[in-house]
Amino acid sequence: MQYAVLIVLVLLATYIAIAYVVYHRAFAPVRPAGLEDLTFTPFEFQADYEDAELVTADSVNFGAWYFRQPGSPQTVIVSGGHKGQRQGALGISIALWRKGFNVIVYSYRGMSGSDRAPITFGIKEVLELQAVIAFARKRIPRARIGLLGYSMGAVVSLLGAAGEPGVEALVLDSPFSDLRTLLIENVRTRARLPGTPFVWLAGLMLRARSGSKLADCSPISVLSSLEPRPLFFIHGGADRITNVNHSRRLYDAYRGPREIWIVQGAPHAGAYFADRPLYVERVAGFFARHLGLNVSGHLRLVEEEEVS
Secondary structure (H helix, E strand, C coil), rough: HHHHHHHHEEEEEEEEHHHHHHHHHHHHHCCCCCCHHCCCCCHHHCEEEEEEEEEEECCEEEEEEEECCCCCCCEEEECCCCCCCCCCCCHHHHHHCCCCCCCEEEEECCCCCCCCCCCCCCCCCHHHHHHHHHCCCCCCCCEEEEEEEEHHHHCCCCCCCCCCCEEEEEEECCCCHHHHHHHHHHHHHCCCHHHHHHHHHHHHHHHHHHHHHHHHHHHHHHHHCCCCCEEEEEECCCCCCCCHHHHHHHHHHHHCCCCEEEEECCCCCHHHHHCHEEEEEEHHHHHHHHCCCCCCCCCCCHHHHHHC
């Protein structure tokens, strides 16, 4: 009898430990590494920019870089990936700025330079996006706003635009269609375990820590709120973190104008690195068409055979 009780306790402890690992990897903020002053900033690119300190509706302070194009209302807001910082999206941000767009890229809560707070995979990070949109409307006369998001940032863009009818176009690189589904898939793939019970307990931990529910992060459920705005889905065909079927599922479910570009062989959020010039041309061209920017002197014609 004692051995049976011991075995049950060991199994229970193992179950809780694995669920905590799932929770920690997904939702715990990154510990500062002390290397923040050794990373690239817009200074290295000789860009016209402003370092802005913003605050969310729930009083979280975070940082943003605003790349200015005086006289141009066309504005792209860039949302980075899970546990990423604004430095990670500098390449595409500078490229779009050079094409003639105002660009704002920002860091999330819990990241270096922002207030520490639990990560919620887009549920509360939407508040950062809302603060950036408000900043853009205040600083840029007649701002025409498009959103570019990577991975979790693509989900932030979807959830945020659902409540912001003024957003006119979205580019969504490597989004997931539903958070619970994504976590279950990753537990099954990486740990070779049934994902549902571990994700269920990790979800309880998230709710206890932040008040957020996994069910609150289901981009596919908000698609109807985005119609008829144009969406451009981009996904790596070799993505082992967020399967390409997530973008296909979102694309198939959306009833507004949409495009999809599957980059064969590219890993998670790797389409930009697979072919930087082509990526910039396609993304800039999409925003130019839907935000009304004349970039005929800056964009080349993308040939059909160049597109994977």
